[in-house]
Amino acid sequence: xxxxxxxxxxxxxxxxxxxxxxxxxxxxxxxxxxxxxxxxxxxxxxxxxxxxxxxxxxxxxxxxxxxxxxxxxxxxxxxxxxxxxxxxxxxxxxxxxxxxxxxxxxxxxxxxxxxxxxxxxxxxxxxxxxxxxxxxxxxxxxxxxxxxxxxxxxxxxxxxxxxxxxxxxxxxxxxxxxxxxxxxxxxxxxxxxxxxxxxxxxxxxxxxxxxxxxxxxxxxxxxxxxxxxxxxxxxxxxxxxxxxxxxxxxxxxxxxxxxxxxxxxxxxxxxxxxxxxxxxxxxxxxxxxxxxxxxxxxxxxxxxxxxxxxx
Ligand code: COA
Numbered sequence: 001x002x003x004x005x006x007x008x009x010x011x012x013x014x015x016x017x018x019x020x021x022x023x024x025x026x027x028x029x030x031x032x033x034x035x036x037x038x039x040x041x042x043x044x045x046x047x048x049x050x051x052x053x054x055x056x057x058x059x060x061x062x063x064x065x066x067x068x069x070x071x072x073x074x075x076x077x078x079x080x081x082x083x084x085x086x087x088x089x090x091x092x093x094x095x096x097x098x099x100x101x102x103x104x105x106x107x108x109x110x111x112x113x114x115x116x117x118x119x120x121x122x123x124x125x126x127x128x129x130x131x132x133x134x135x136x137x138x139x140x141x142x143x144x145x146x147x148x149x150x151x152x153x154x155x156x157x158x159x160x161x162x163x164x165x166x167x168x169x170x171x172x173x174x175x176x177x178x179x180x181x182x183x184x185x186x187x188x189x190x191x192x193x194x195x196x197x198x199x200x201x202x203x204x205x206x207x208x209x210x211x212x213x214x215x216x217x218x219x220x221x222x223x224x225x226x227x228x229x230x231x232x233x234x235x236x237x238x239x240x241x242x243x244x245x246x247x248x249x250x251x252x253x254x255x256x257x258x259x260x261x262x263x264x265x266x267x268x269x270x271x272x273x274x275x276x277x278x279x280x281x282x283x284x285x286x287x288x289x290x291x292x293x294x295x296x297x298x299x300x301x302x303x304x305x306x307x308x309x310x311x
């Protein structure tokens with residue numbers, strides 16, 4: 001048996017903040033944001049809605065999609081850099097709300113690459129024979145650590161959650177290859193200080209336009225595939241120009257790349273599972289398709305995987 005994704009779900013809060021709304025808050029404009037980042041709107045959670053609330057909604061949806069019940073879960077992993085509080089973990093909160101009493105829990109801190117770290121961690125537990133069903137969630141309320149006076153960062157981020165149920169699948173489906181990495185020496189490019197996100201945009205950009213294409217190609221090669229075999233690319237939704245760099249290196253057409261950045265901005269650990277869930281539910285990813293997921297984030301961290309989709 002191999003390990004794959006058997007169900008997906010996502011959730012974004014209702015409230016939409018447009019580029020025009022941001023023009024009222026900081027010295028920016030819609031044209032700058034659209035052309036430099038690809039973002040037009042982002043969804044922002046209300047005061048009463050925290051990371052765990054969004055994570056819960058995505059989890060319920062993914063469990064239904066996998067046709068599983070909460071009691072079937074052996075492990076819950078939540079990738080987040082914006083937990084409701086330092087502890088208890090978001091994964092413990094989700095375990096309680098779902099009633100997943102058999103599940104162990106753990107939060108993962110790998111910023112925007114967190115979901116990739118989560119899925120690969122799940123794969124190890126499953127293939128080690130310890131667990132059958134692992135719920136992996138990426139959930140963020142970045143709006144609570146956004147500096148709404150800093151135009152360099154506040155235009156980029158949004159809130160939301162995505163989830164996947166990772167389980168055994170048949171031998172000819174599932175995760176074919178992966179790569180995880182980190183470069184702690186780049187920590188000062190993107191970090192949190194005094195409860196706010198701080199970023200050297202140019203440094204992060206330089207790192208990301210190198211790393212995303214490199215990791216994408218690496219997992220395709222490790223899987224024994226050719227670039228032409230890739231049916232769909234799900235990159236971390238940080239900046240359309242960074243996403244395009246990965247797409248161009250793989251040589252795939254525009255319609256084969258998930259692009260939800262326009263609507264949601266950068267939702268950190270939630271961005272890849274939200275995009276994946278949307279594309280699966282829209283029927284864009286079909287049984288037997290080869291898909292590449294790739295992400296990078298603060299740390300610096302990165303991760304990629306090639307999957308042959310299906311159960
Ligand atoms: N509105 C208008 N002008 C803005 C602005 C905004 N929201 N944000 C920055 N600017 C200005 C800058 O101050 C700079 O002005 P200056 O030249 O007078 O100093 C100018 O725009 C150009 O800045 P620059 O950094 O060269 O722009 P860029 O084309 O590199 O785009 C980012 C900036 C942030 C969009 C880009 O660097 C980026 O996407 N980096 C990666 C960020 C990221 O992905 N972070 C999350 C990682 S998970």
